[in-house]
Amino acid sequence: MRLEKKATVVSTSVAGILVLMKMTVGVLSGSIAVLASAIxxxxxxxVSLFNYFALNTAEKNPDNQFNYGRSKIEPMAAVVEGTVISLSAVFILYEALVKIAHPREMEFMQSSIWVMAASLIITLFLVMFLNYVAKKTNNMVIKADALHYKTDLFSNGAVLMALALISMTGEQLIDPILGVGIAIYMIYSALPIIKEGVLMLLDAALPEEDLKQIKTILEGEELITAFHYLQTRESGSHIFISVHAVFNVSISLYDAHLVADKVEAKIKALFENKSVHILVHMDPYDDSEINEIEDEY
Structure with missing residues (x-):
């Protein structure tokens, strides 16, 4: 089993345990903050179950129906996860505003504090594990999952602090006010996840820094006199690159192919944790201007 899939199994198991703990205490105590954390x-x-399905589907080999594989299921999963976070934040915001308008006293305060303290510790270890996997694999789904649980880490800490303050001061408004803060933070954290996933689904080019490195490799080959039509896109754990490389008309196809192989190897070395697919079109002359004129018509 891939490390990414193991990470989703762990996160799913942890989430199941936390749901049982928080939902029980949240319903009994009437705390909006604890209930929001349970939701x-x-x-x-x-989301973790969906991520497991996404990773399991994305790693399937290309076939007659999906010639390029199913790697785009990964950014799709990231968009779904970001959207789910945003929708849950809206619900939490609504519940918090209702409690501000109609205050009610919390119960089972000590039990709530112990449950949130345990949740904080468990989530901390999970975030550390997911960050390790995300750094090692550079997988977008795991990065989104790690960020998701990182927001939980902050919200759990905030809820625990709020419960302690309510216990000491007796001020019940602290609970819904914190709920509003958590909701806003969740939406703020979800937007970058959604943006990155959407850009990948729309086949956005690689970052400018990566493009510069690719261009440097192409410019460093003496037998390549020029290049054009450099196109890049990322799809989950896969990167697709195509370029037209111009060679001297007198070079043999064999020698030009050797140079193309060398370029491909150097570019692949830039993305160690990705599957890189490179297509080098070998031109005997620079046809970029001719093709641009034809495209206009």
Whole structure:
């Protein structure tokens, strides 16, 4: 089993445990902050299950129907996860505003504090594990999952602090006010996940820094006199690159092919944790201007 899939199994199991703990205490105590955290953990459970399915589907080999594989299921999963986070934040915001308008006293305060303290510790270890996997694999789904649980880490800490303050001061408004803060933070954290996933689904080019490195490799080959039509896109754990490389008309196809192979190897070395697919079109002359004129017509 891939490390990424193992990570989703671990996160799903942890989310299931946290849902049972938080939902029980949240319903009994009437705390909006604890209930919001329980709902978020339930969504974590749902998203982690979806992520496992996404990774399992994305790693299937290309076939007659999907010639380029199913790697785009990964950015799709990231968009779904970001959207789920945003929708849960809207629900939490609504519940918090209702409690501000109609205050009610919390119960089972000590139990709530112990549950949130345990949740904080468990989530901390999970975030550390997911960050390790994300750094090692550079997988977009795991990065989104790690960020999701990182928001949980902050929200759990904030809820625990709020419960302690309510216990000491007796001020019940601290609970819904914190719920509003958590909701806003969740939406703020979800937007970059959604943006990155959408850009990948739309086949956005690689970052400018990566493009510069690719161009440097192409410019460093003496037998390549020029290049054009450099096109790049990323699809989950796969990167697709195509370029037209111009050679001297007198070079043999064999020698030009050797140079193309060397270029491909150097470019692949830039993305160690990705599957890189490179297509080098070998031109005997620079036809970029001719093709541009034809495109206009």
């Amino acid at each position: 978020d953990s339930f969504l974590d459970l749902t």
